[in-house]
Amino acid sequence: MLPFSKLNIGGAQRLIAIALLVALVLTLQACETMNPVAAAETPAQKVYALSATYNVLLGSAAELVEDTTVPAPVRRGIQSVEAATTPVIDELERTFAEYQVIRLQLAAGETGQDKLDIATANLDSWISKAEQAIRNLAAVTRRN
Amino acid sequence: MFASIAQFLLAIGTAVAARKGGDTADLVEIINLGAKLLEVGTEGRIALEALTQKVQRMVQEGRDPTEAEMADVKALRDLLHTRIQSVVIE
Secondary structure, three states: OOOHHHOOOOHHHHHHHHHHHHHHHHHHHHHHOOOHHHHOOOHHHHHHHHHHHHHHHHHHHHHHHHOOOOOHHHHHHHHHHHHHHHHHHHHHHHHHHHHHHHHHHHHOOOOOHHHHHHHHHHHHHHHHHHHHHHHHHHHHHHOO | OHHHHHHHHHHHHHHHHHOOOOOOHHHHHHHHHHHHHHHHHHHHHHHHHHHHHHHHHHHHHOOOOOHHHHHHHHHHHHHHHHHHHOOOOO
């Protein structure tokens, strides 16, 4: 967002721009109350919520990138961030699949608790990375 | 409500653009981009509400997502990723 000091705008126009910023802030606050990840309880539900939440942002990102009236630097920025964040979600799901396999192996007595502890820590790590990836994509789709 | 705000902002952007005299290009750009972000935000908000309700139902039913549900999410992600990266921006 351009700073007002760099704009050649009058009082009424400045008020309109400020009103726009207020509206954007209200929208962001409303969005924060929708939290599928917070609603999830099990690791599987959390991974699903993260991945599906990411898809919602991807849908918004796709619309903005395809919109030729959106400034080109904004569209390029979204493309760049998306290229970096989608592999994180891919890796989250791959790590979760590994975790599930080890959990079943432990239940069948085919592996030890230490293996599951490692898989759980690995999954937790990728959940954190996925949450950061979602924040990064949200930042470029909402604030640029 | 957010859709109305978006329409309002788009109307203002159009009106400012039509006004003669003065350097209003940056302001028009800000207003129009803001309106688009609000529109996108509205759709995203509805989708997040639906997703939150779906996860809450999973919790209430005491179940994890099925393989088909996980596969659907992955397929949509792949589709959107391809859509975003295939756009050529000049």
